[in-house]
Amino acid sequence: MEITLVASGGGHTSFAVALGERLLELEPGIRLNILVPRGDLFSVKRITGRLKGRNLTIAFTLKPLNPQERLYKIIARAPASMVEALAVVKKTSAVVCTGSNHSLPPSLIGLLAERTPVFCVEDPYRVYGKSRSVSLVHRLGGFVFLQWREQEKLYKSRGLYAGPIYERPVYKPESKGYVLVMTGTMGHRLLFKTLIRGGLKGRRLVVQAGRLWAGYLRRMLPGNVVFDYDPDIDKWVSGADVVVTHQGVAAIQASQAYGKPVVLAYNPDITLAGGLR
Known part of the structure; x- marks a missing residue:
């Protein structure tokens, strides 16, 4: 089985790593395809450092919109982003996105073109309103991982309570002043x-x-x-x-x-x- 995880940078990458850790614990033979925004070497280092020696591949896809950019840039970047995502999603069993507009192309292709199950992680700070990207994926038929019970009221259908999603600790806690x-x-x-x-x-x-x-x-x-x-x-x-x-x-x-x-x-x-x- 192959699963595509979308690691969109920053906290989104942390969610992807945490999910990758849990998936590999449950099914050691699973293959992970991880999508990272072009040029995001920090995410690559984080992923390869935490999932060492695991059965995974990393692919780069264009992020339609970067922080503090105007919305019109999506129009120019969306076609290339969709084509790049299609190359990965067409051979996967499921897509797991972690929010961000970078998650939209693989999620849309999975839902509308390939009929692939899509799961998306809702932001833990979205208790009183949905995040835009996750809300769109949900409206098109995707499932949503919820980190708090309070979020269940936001997603009456296809909302799956998972609890807080975080990476496994790798060091012993200390107090160094x-x-x-x-x-x-x-x-x-x-x-x-x-x-x-x-x-x-x-x-x-x-x-x-x-x-x-x-x-x-x-x-x-x-x-x-x-x-x-x-x-x-x-x-x-x-x-x-x-x-x-x-x-x-x-x-x-x-x-x-x-x-x-x-x-x-x-x-x-x-x-x-x-x-x-």
Whole structure:
């Protein structure tokens, strides 16, 4: 059996890795085809680092829309993205998507062209309203994995309660005397301003800042560890005293896999994530 997992970057890739771990535990002989956005080498490193020596292949497909881009770009990219996804989906037994517009081409091809079962993971922060990509897949006949019982009211049909989805821990939890700040792909403008102004002053910081902010924060927070991203982020999570992060998968991973105290700092700049409520 072959299963296609769509790892769309950031937290979406974390969901894909977690699902891949569980699938391989249940059926060691299963073959996994993992779709990754073109150029997303961090996701590739994460996948190959966590699913070492497993029966998997990685394929790149064009992401129709990147963060903070205008919607019209989907029109230009969609045809190529659909063709690339078709090459993988036509030989698979099921498609498992993890949200994001990157999941739409393989999901649509699976549902409408190949009659392949499609399952999609709903965002754990979507309790009062559906995410757009997952909602579309559901309306076209896909099944939805729900991470909270409260989400069952959003999906009266084809909603499957799975519980929180997170990767297996790979390190023993310790307390190494630092506060870990994780802000995902795009960073956290308001949280960074607070840190620069002296928030958490006197505490040793390790900051995962995202690709846009890392260089600036290294200059503004001398003496602390600052990086854009680390595919082996678990080593930092496992050693943290406290984790400060935004509304994302990192909070669930830190608390559930490593038992860390987590402080959520809501990021209003992530417009497509779950709202403050």
